Amino acid sequence: MRWLVLFLSVFSSISLRAPVAIAAASIARTIVVDLKGGGDFKSIQQAIDSVPDNNNNWTKIHVAAGVYREKVNVTSTKSYIVLEGDGAQTTSIEWGNYSDFSGHTTDTSATFTSYASNFVAKSITFKNTYNGFANLTPAVAAWIFGDKSAFYDCSFIGFQDTLADMLGRHYYKGCYIEGVVDFIFGYGQSIYERCNISTVQSLRKPGYVTAQGRNSTSDNGGFVFKWCTISGPQATYLGRAWKQYSRVIFYQTCMSDIIVPEGWYIWNAKDEGLVTFAESGCTGPGSDLSGRVKWEKQLSDDELKKFIDISYIDEEGWLDAQPPVD
Structure with missing residues (x-):
């Protein structure tokens, strides 16, 4: 039904160090995404792509209210990103792909994918709009593969396989998950x-x-x-x-x-x-x-x-x- 067993050992062998006092990081740069043209970009993917590869400075991408009809991918080279909406009720990323177990696989059906470590999302909705009631099949809203990923006040909306909590250490607080x-x-x-x-x-x-x-x-x-x-x-x-x-x-x-x-x-x-x-x-x-x-x-x-x-x-x-x- 699903794959990626091959990568399981990568994260199952993560070694954890003893607790230390660590100060919260600060935001080095803020990028604004606005469908109406009032920001730096109109597309969330364009904003993510603008972050330098192998980035190690926290970058906030603030997404203004609106429905962003696009597939969004945070690659493994785009770490230290905070993706912040104006609220899960007003800011959403929506797409309608699904898996047919041939050309379309479960992972490629995802509206949002994140392979980067050190990632934060806040106050935003990830939604797969595929009509699963009519034809039950995997249609992922969010595919989370990166380590050290945290989600606050986010919504994950789908039907089958809504949230792919795939690999790594993840924290979800105050979120809404539907499926x-x-x-x-x-x-x-x-x-x-x-x-x-x-x-x-x-x-x-x-x-x-x-x-x-x-x-x-x-x-x-x-x-x-x-x-x-x-x-x-x-x-x-x-x-x-x-x-x-x-x-x-x-x-x-x-x-x-x-x-x-x-x-x-x-x-x-x-x-x-x-x-x-x-x-x-x-x-x-x-x-x-x-x-x-x-x-x-x-x-x-x-x-x-x-x-x-x-x-x-x-x-x-x-x-x-x-x-x-x-």
Whole structure:
């Protein structure tokens, strides 16, 4: 269904240093994008392309309100970019590609792709406008491949495979994520904090919120959701095991009654004992554990702390070293 297992070892072997005090970086340059012509560029891609290759100075690209109908790609040579909209409700990047598993692949369907490390996005929407209800197929809104990437108050809107949280350490705070079939998927090592996760109506029942691809015991990957909400019109599992060591944890998350009682689906995994699917302190009618699969993990307090603490993705202080987002 998806690829890139070949690159998994690159990020699963990331070594983390001891915590150090790091001052937040400052913005060296600001570029303005405005559809109406009041900025430096009318196209977001043109603004990104104007950043020098191998850049190591934080550059802010401020995108004025509007619907930017373009595919946007941040290549691996365009690091240290802050992509800032005027608000997720008013600034959006929209495109309608999809995967047909021939000429169009899952990754090339993405409206927005980022392969660069040290990337920040704030107050902007990434949307795939393909009509997935009519023909369910991968149609990615955002494909995140770079390490040390953070997203604040952003929206990710799609149907199938909305957010490809592929590789690297990622932080999502205050974001809105919408879809129906494993619409948060990938190999990433990520924390989702105070995010609103919403299903959309589908002809296929039920859906899956996650499909995490951890593939070995040495892989640090996993999705951790803390203080989030899950709601919407479509019944859904919390996740299905894309790979043998899939790892997803929901902590103090409010779940509506759309959650399928079993909670989880084994899918591609061969050994249920190797999968880490867990919940702790969740609320709402969907958090009732009485019908959950028997192989759901029960984590100790120490095990849980390891994952819900920000150090799970950031022992070295890279989040504090990024420019302030307020």
